Amino acid sequence: MAYTISADGLRKRYGDVQAVDGVSFDVEEGEFFGILGPNGAGKTTALEIIEGLREADEGTVSVLGLPPWPRNSKLLPRIGVQLQASSFFERLTAREQLQTFASLYGVPARRADAMLEAVGLTAKAGERVEKLSGGQAQRLSIACALVHDPELVFLDEPTAALDPQARRNLWDVLREINTEGRTIVLTTHYMDEAESLCDRVAIMDAGRILRMGPPATLVRGLDSPARISVPSGVLPLDDARALPGAGEAADDGVSLVIETRDPSAVVAAMAARNALTGVQIHGATLEDVFLELTGREYRA
Amino acid sequence: MSTWQSFRSLGRAMFLGFVRDKGALFFTILFPMMFLVIFGGVFGHQSTSKVEVVEIGAAPLIDQAVARDADLRKTLKVTRYETRAAALKKVEKGDADAAVEQRGGTLDVHYSAADQVKAGTAQGLLGSIVESANQAKSGVAPTYRLAAQQVEDDSLKAIQFFTPSLLGWALASAGVFGASQTLVSWRTKGILRRLRLSPAPIATVFAARVVVSVGVALVQLALFLAVAQLPFFGLKLQGSWWMAVPAVVAGVLAFLGIGMLIGAWAKSQETAQSVTQLVVLPMAFLGGSFFPLDASPGWMRTLSYIFPLRYLNEAMLNVMGRGLGPMSALPQIGVLLGVAVVASLLAMRLFRWDSA
Numbered sequence: 146m147a148y149t150i151s152a153d154g155l156r157k158r159y160g161d162v163q164a165v166d167g168v169s170f171d172v173e174e175g176e177f178f179g180i181l182g183p184n185g186a187g188k189t190t191a192l193e194i195i196e197g198l199r200e201a202d203e204g205t206v207s208v209l210g211l212p213p214w215p216r217n218s219k220l221l222p223r224i225g226v227q228l229q230a231s232s233f234f235e236r237l238t239a240r241e242q243l244q245t246f247a248s249l250y251g252v253p254a255r256r257a258d259a260m261l262e263a264v265g266l267t268a269k270a271g272e273r274v275e276k277l278s279g280g281q282a283q284r285l286s287i288a289c290a291l292v293h294d295p296e297l298v299f300l301d302e303p304t305a306a307l308d309p310q311a312r313r314n315l316w317d318v319l320r321e322i323n324t325e326g327r328t329i330v331l332t333t334h335y336m337d338e339a340e341s342l343c344d345r346v347a348i349m350d351a352g353r354i355l356r357m358g359p360p361a362t363l364v365r366g367l368d369s370p371a372r373i374s375v376p377s378g379v380l381p382l383d384d385a386r387a388l389p390g391a392g393e394a395a396d397d398g399v400s401l402v403i404e405t406r407d408p409s410a411v412v413a414a415m416a417a418r419n420a421l422t423g424v425q426i427h428g429a430t431l432e433d434v435f436l437e438l439t440g441r442e443y444r445a
Numbered sequence: 446m447s448t449w450q451s452f453r454s455l456g457r458a459m460f461l462g463f464v465r466d467k468g469a470l471f472f473t474i475l476f477p478m479m480f481l482v483i484f485g486g487v488f489g490h491q492s493t494s495k496v497e498v499v500e501i502g503a504a505p506l507i508d509q510a511v512a513r514d515a516d517l518r519k520t521l522k523v524t525r526y527e528t529r530a531a532a533l534k535k536v537e538k539g540d541a542d543a544a545v546e547q548r549g550g551t552l553d554v555h556y557s558a559a560d561q562v563k564a565g566t567a568q569g570l571l572g573s574i575v576e577s578a579n580q581a582k583s584g585v586a587p588t589y590r591l592a593a594q595q596v597e598d599d600s601l602k603a604i605q606f607f608t609p610s611l612l613g614w615a616l617a618s619a620g621v622f623g624a625s626q627t628l629v630s631w632r633t634k635g636i637l638r639r640l641r642l643s644p645a646p647i648a649t650v651f652a653a654r655v656v657v658s659v660g661v662a663l664v665q666l667a668l669f670l671a672v673a674q675l676p677f678f679g680l681k682l683q684g685s686w687w688m689a690v691p692a693v694v695a696g697v698l699a700f701l702g703i704g705m706l707i708g709a710w711a712k713s714q715e716t717a718q719s720v721t722q723l724v725v726l727p728m729a730f731l732g733g734s735f736f737p738l739d740a741s742p743g744w745m746r747t748l749s750y751i752f753p754l755r756y757l758n759e760a761m762l763n764v765m766g767r768g769l770g771p772m773s774a775l776p777q778i779g780v781l782l783g784v785a786v787v788a789s790l791l792a793m794r795l796f797r798w799d800s801a
């Protein structure tokens with residue numbers, strides 16, 4: 146079966162900066178694919194090459210079986226794009242904005258109200274875009290990308306600069322879109338977002354894809370210990386070190402943290418000592434994957 | 446994908462964006478209108494003002510002359526003051542051109558040297574009153590007579606000039622500004638890239654801008670004509686004024702072309718704004734929008750030929766103000782369309798979707 150997106154050996158240079166440095170990946174139909182990386186990793190550039198907004202210096206792309214560059218009016222109605230910087234017509238209301246985009250795609254303007262509903266902006270329909278909050282603007286921008294019911298949706302950091310509540314609301318919207326059968330490609334610099342939403346993630350840094358796969362597989366492939374913590378005083382530090390299966394342990398006066406590759410054995414031993422008050426267990430995360438791949442702490 | 450639908454929705458978006466922009470509305474509609482009201486109001490009534498004379502006490506010689514002669518009443522305005530001091534004060538302050546005191550058979554005229562022209566006119570008028578009074582007394586019919594007639598010269602009544610030429614300026618600034626601002630702000634705000642991702646043909650973006658601008662220009666034309674024809678301003682539209690409509694359309698196309706050229710070239714809105722001013726203001730001054738070119742020095746008239754606005758002003762002036770036939774606007778319309786084509790072609794070559 147042909148891939149929905151097939152990118153091979155993409156490179157793009159801006160002056161001295163090699164923004165994208167040999168990126169290849171395929172996305173299957175219906176997949177929720179994430180590109181995760183810190184700012185400046187080259188996510189936007191890679192995405193814009195695939196959308197057909199920029200021409201790659203090297204490499205080939207095919208989207209839904211068609212080349213996106215130069216501007217391909219056969220392809221455009223089938224994809225929906227939310228750009229990193231939201232771009233709205235000035236001084237139009239949310240509804241007018243959607244109506245305008247609907248007509249550009251030859252879709253009846255009444256789709257606008259259905260879209261407002263879908264992203265939970267019905268109450269803001271008559272509000273000028275300049276007055277929308279960051280989260281509302283992002284949701285409107287996504288609605289504009291979806292108004293013509295595209296098969297493939299590109300979202301460039303849709304939740305950047307949103308507060309946690311707004312981010313979670315938006316995640317629900319995105320999952321919904323994906324469940325309807327659309328293929329989604331999303332970029333993000335939030336680890337938890339990639340873990341929570343994506344079927345597959347490409348971890349990107351300095352223009353390259355470092356690793357790619359389902360988030361759980363990436364984390365499991367990592368040989369990093371789990372961390373078990375209890376409030377200080379629940380268990381003496383020496384006792385903790387002596388627990389079966391325990392590795393390093395440290396007490397900073399607030400919490401006692403035990404590293405282990407066998408968390409179930411350690412927890413069982415702690416239970417036997419009745420020392421499970423306030424226990425927390427942290428598995429490895431994509432942050433640990435990033436640390437291992439780059440040798441650097443992950444800083445978005 | 447209907448091109449027509451894209452075109453309509455973009456036109457609507459631009460139109461709403463324009464009418465909701467209070468600044469743009471002010472500068473395209475109200476601001477030029479203020480100029481029309483001021484210029485029309487000030488210069489439109491520049492009929493030769495009356496000579497004002499104050500009498501000190503009664504001056505029967507003058508009163509009789511004014512009562513007899515209707516023409517004299519048109520040129521001479523007489524007020525009476527009881528005291529000499531009050532009357533002289535008026536003259537000193539320039540409120541009156543001369544003060545007159547009749548003592549028996551003598552008229553004493555007091556005048557100020559500040560406005561010698563007015564003082565001279567006043568003396569001349571009073572002198573002729575005395576002379577004709579003498580003649581009437583002697584009963585001899587005058588052998589020589591001075592028949593003064595105001596020359597209805599070629600120069601136009603002010604409002605006939607200001608209506609088309611201020612309108613020309615208004616159209617030029619709205620056209621150039623509208624096009625350059627739309628293009629630059631749509632590019633810097635990413636709307637152009639977003640449109641690029643939609644299947645709408647680019648031509649519809651430009652076509653929508655053209656249609657909205659032409660619509661706005663026709664509204665400007667209608668408002669200008671409506672205001673200038675109010676009795677207070679007194680514009681008299683000449684027979685083939687309707688030729689102003691195609692002239693306005695051609696002018697708008699030329700200015701849009703220039704605006705798109707600026708908009709395609711400029712990187713930021715500030716640059717576009719300053720360049721627009723640098724183009725429009727000199728063009729308005731030297732293209733004959735604020736004063737008639739007929740009365741300007743030769744070099745200025747020669748220079749004016751490089752400004753598209755000159756042709757629009759001339760075309761509108763010919764058919765609206767001067768009362769020339771409809772054909773008189775055709776050459777200018779031709780030039781404007783030529784400018785439109787050349788500027789648009791250049792703009793298309795410079796066009797960029799993206800700011801980086």
Ligand SMILES: Nc1ncnc2c1ncn2[C@@H]1O[C@H](COP(=O)(O)OP(=O)(O)O)[C@@H](O)[C@H]1O
Binds near residue numbers: 160163164189190
């Ligand atoms: N238009 C551009 N001109 C010059 N440099 C650019 C441009 N766009 C991006 N870059 C540079 O390319 C690199 C990758 O940028 P970008 O693709 O935006 O990364 P990300 O989206 O992951 O933050 C950065 O170093 C950025 O400064």
Ligand SMILES: [Mg+2]
Binds near residue numbers: 188302
């Ligand atoms: Mg980015």
